[in-house]
Amino acid sequence: MLLPRFATLCTGLGLCALAQAAPTQYPLTVENCGSTLTFQQAPSRAVTIGQAGTEMLYAMGLSDRLVGTSLWFNDVLGRYKTENDKVPRLADNEPSFEAVIGKRPQLVAVELEWMVGPQGAVGTREQFHELQIPTYLMPSDCEAKDNLVGADGTRLEAFRIDSLYKSVSQLAAIFDVQARGEKLNAELKASLAKSIAMVQNKDLKHTSALFWFSSASLDIDPYVAGHKGIPDFMLNTLGVRNVVQSDEEWPTVGWETIAKANPTFLVIARMDRRRFPADDHEKKLAFLRSDPVTRNMDAVKNNRIIILDAMAMQASLRMFDGLETLATAINGYDLPK
Template sequence: MLLPRLVTLISGLGLSALAQAAPTHYPLTVENCGTPLTFQHAPSRIVTIGQADSEMFYALGLGDKLVGTSLWFNDVLPKYKAQNDKVERLADNDPSFEAVIGKRPELVTAQLEWMVGPQGVVGTREQFQELNIPTYLMPSDCEGKDNLVGADGTRLQPFTLDTVYKSINQLAEIFDVQARGEQLNAELKARVATSTAALNRDALKHTSALFWFSSADLDIDPYVAGRKGIPDFMLNTLGVRNVVASDEEWPTVGWETIAKANPTFLIIARMDRRRFPADDYQKKLEFLRTDPVTRNMDAVRHNRIIILDAHAMQASLRMFDGLETLATAINRFDLPK
């Protein structure tokens, strides 16, 4: 009964914060990825470039301020569908600069720095600033990371959950809903404690895993999770070793190399977007079970394959769902002695 009590206790602490959180005093300045942002008031029109940003706003009760969204990997969580249906989808992947500014936003948020950064696919922070539009980048993608090295950036320091909690706290302060932010963070911390407490770490100490996100083509090297990023954090939290040694966020690694590492588990992304053929997890499964190299891997032969939403592999609220899914699935496998 200890774990339910822990969740109840932490949630109760969050509820008590509803009466304690101090209101925001404007003008407010927050430091964001090396750039100070000053707000004279809470922005009333937001464009999000990232599913993580959107669902975070929904969880904070700020969905009515969204006027445009983009860059989605999976369908929105059912509990946010009604709210999300009211927000214009500017693009499933990266929107144009013109589409974003055409919504007259008072704030643009970006899940990934390569969307809005020094080499921004959508635009640079300076371009938005010239129009007096502040840009908020998720700390999880800029702190301890060099996004100019590697296709998706390279981790200089291991990802930590503190960057997610920081995003929630900062956005809550910008919009003067600090109590909601404290409550949300308390609930997330309780979920992490609950999802990992029941694991048999002794049984997992010799296990390993590979995260396969997608592939530009099924005949070429796949995009897999490197060290120090979000999937690696999830594995370390569960006590499982990542077989990929690269510090790049999503490096490409050959199947021969992966087969030689012979991971205990294969974790493959399910997504609703269709940018690459391997975005379809069924095609991933077919490849794994028919390719002469991959079909002989232990994880394939023993069906130790876990399907996980792609968005759960990102620094997002969905990541906490992913951690719970992994913990539950791994506990069900008969592991080699």
Template sequence: MKHVCYSLIAASLLPASFALASDTTYPVNLTNCGVEISVASPPEQTVTVGQSATEILYSLGLADSVVGTSVWFNPVLPQFTDVNEQIERIANDDPSFEAVVNKRPDLVAVQYEWHVGPTGSVASRDQFHELGIATYIMPADCDTKDNSTGGDGTRTAAFSTESIYKGITELAEIYDVQDAGEALVTDLNAREEHAINLASSLDLPEDLSAVFWFSSTDLGVSPFVAGQLGAPGYMMDKLGIRNVIESDEEWPTVGWESIAKADPDVIVIAAMDRRRFPADDIEAKREFLHNDPVTSEMTAVRNNRIVEMDAHAMSATMRSIYGLESLAEALSTMSFN
């Protein structure tokens, strides 16, 4: 039997749309990223395609139900290192359809629709559903986002952490662990608010600007930088920072000459284990910024206002809130005089 006890203070931190925990009534029927899904009982064997889904399930105390993981950008959150080492990593990047199915999952939890979607690089949702395997895509990748445009998709409205909380709450319902879901949302909500308050307490310039550099297919070519409406846009908006990139694409490519002309006050660079492109290496990013004749003259580079952030935090994930915290803390150490 589940025991739930919340103080009024804890309950007040929850968004108004969240009620106190109750037992799941099965089947659970949801509309998930435009697809109707039905889960008849708590999933016992789950494969994750995407680090976000993996870490949320771990955070909900559901590691025992995870039989395989894939698509990793950064090391797992430190508190889950031991747990994660006991679970098979099917692939660092995209797994094959066969590798996922061979784990005999009853649910596949997915971070990006382009992995499991209409033209998924792993498979379509129909391919899994035809085998009786349910799929769940994190709402942060489809709420306020059009993935039919190709690539990383285009935001139709600004990313909000409400989509993260929605994903946590729906997964908690699917697995019948609503109390754990509400505790996690409460914690993340408090951390989000603390970071915003910290930035508000700082004497930051009114027109503080920044650019987020994720990676580049090669050093020196136009980098993948954050558009206005994704997770980095959310961070900048909450902390009172102007994004010098005006695109609504998730990760448009923009020339360094254009970025240098905009001359952001702060550059945020992604740190990751992935090595698909040369600029995935954060030390290569730093070396390029300091030695390229164009980028080395930028205000942020000359004043060493370069912030490292987990690549995973730059995607629309639970870690985006951790990224918000780390950016606020970095700003608190900087001088803009």
């Protein structure tokens, strides 16, 4: 979990000077995913398309700037429920272009480029920028990634955790809350170090895993995590091998192929959305334990199945909680040598 008290973090890591962060000097220019954004002042009205950005702004105390949210995989974190209840939800999935601009935002923060991009489900960046509405894309989804190849894009390089810290820092600068951004990044880095420490004495050189996000139908190939994306970063960070080698973000892979790879453990997504039947993690579990191919996998027979919130598999604050959950589970397994 993220550290609850900054005072403890400040003492332990010598970060008390963070409170002295300099204020933003406007006009502020931000280079973001191929676009140059200029802000004359901190936005007072923002819309988020993506839960990751929404909870990031909540974590920096910016809920009063949000006039609309959309694209949710899980319910909001409990610590942000009061704030979230006051913010209109434009859509559980992608909102319409009209719904977004109808809120007269001074910033649209976007988690995934396939929502706002060259083939955006909501619209293109040009459509928003023509209306003088800047769109901020999370660097984790647009840097070193081709979102025009594959259903959810293809990684040209492995996901870098610095891209997530960059989002926090840039959004903090845009909203003139740099001290809050630095505090949040320090907490995230401390959480990451804690998870790594939990498994540092575990022999994991023969350990492998598979992340199962969802499936359009339970009787077809599942959407699993590619080997350069966020789940792969999580596994590599803990010293575990991903059995999937595709560069696609979420490729489909047949269960026969997965069973042949025989991962040591499985990680399945829990989500509150219900776009596909397999969004329900209980249906995932029932399938794994009943299908003639999957039920004979070592991970299923030995109940080495870890359930994570879908947002913990995204470039989000929840990824750090997900890493701690993974580390705790792995540390408790009696793993094969």
